[in-house]
Amino acid sequence: MLLENAQQGKILLQIARTAIAQALHVSCTAAEVEENMSWLNKPGATFVTLIQYGELRGCVGSLQACDPLLEDVSNNAVLAALRDQRFVPLAEEELDTIEVEVSLLSQLQPLGFNSEVDVLSQLRPNIDGIVLECGPHRSTFLPQVWESLPQPQQFLAKLKSKARLAEDFWSEEIKLSRYTVSKWREKDNFKELTHG
16 A cells, blocks of 8 residues: 555644654654544555664554554554653653654565576665565665665665675575655654655
8 A cells, every 4th residue: 555645645744753752752743533534444555664863763664554544653653752662662752753654564565586697686775675584584664775785686685684694695585575655754854755
């Protein structure tokens, strides 16, 4: 399920911020969710990313659309703020210093390939999010990661590293899937909304 509507994106951002504020016991204006917003009850897979002073401050998401979109965004927002193991939990006083980004994922599409060179030729920079699986090892990069890892070889190497595999590791057991996202990010407390 991909949404292209800026208003829907703004609502998802408000839902995410409201969920974080409530988890931190901060009073805030609740996101206005109306009964006619049936699209929020449909299953959706999202990632919620928190950015603080231009740096990553938390990112948690779902790869499969299992829960209603409203629930998925709310849960991932709270997890990104409080349970991303790479960071200390977000403190109440930090709430005004973060920007929230919500990415809504398409369905995963398995990638067919016969070698690492074949994989590299198929990757679409700035378009593909990639899921890597090999035995118990699993990782993903959202399409936004291409901004800091613009070369397919570098992107794939760091994806393997994230899965706790050597950057030059290769095996017939590797499985790859791709997905795309619609994403929305707060700018200046909703004055300006970016959609990519």
